[in-house]
Amino acid sequence: MTNAYRIARRIGIDAGHRIRLHGSKCRNLHGHRYTIEAVCEAEHLAHDGEQAGMVLDFSFLKDEMMGEIDAPCDHGFIAEIADSECLAMFAPGGVSVENFIHALRESVEKDGFAATTKTTLGTKLYVIGAPPTAENLARHWFERLAPRIAERSEGRARLAKVVVWETPNCAAEWPAT
């Protein structure tokens, strides 16, 4: 086993979602206080400069988590692109539901997600390509954050995993370690 330093940082967001095909209560529109943890590791600490002695400055890690997760999702609604009944509720006046969902689908196919506030009531909407379970969100946010961590640490650190707690008792992580 290779020795490495590991750091972890958590943020919390509030967001709504539903699990479209769930057989029970999670089909309902509901919300969670999500806790998201990002774990980063490096074989070597920075030798000099403002990050000397660090894998990655905790504040840099927070900046990236806030940009990729908090800004588009906090106090928003996280939906699956296949959940057209749910997405239809967010279509703003003057735009057909078909066109609204088509534009979201194009973004999801191109970028892996769609984020918009051009919705009914200006509600923050974040759309991904899979059901918004803790497992899929952990993988999605891992894929969003990983390149940011590499860049912010000038290649020294890598994202090891993302853990998403949906409730204080239930968590999923990607990748399994």
Ligand SMILES: Nc1nc2c(c(=O)[nH]1)N=C([C@H](O)[C@H](O)COP(=O)(O)OP(=O)(O)OP(=O)(O)O)CN2
């Ligand atoms: N493996 C998964 N199972 C479930 C997920 C998930 O993302 N991954 N999500 C849900 C629902 O979203 C639900 O809101 C959470 O389910 P549950 O644990 O049953 O909710 P509780 O309110 O009972 O949780 P407590 O921690 O006991 O308050 C369902 N399953």
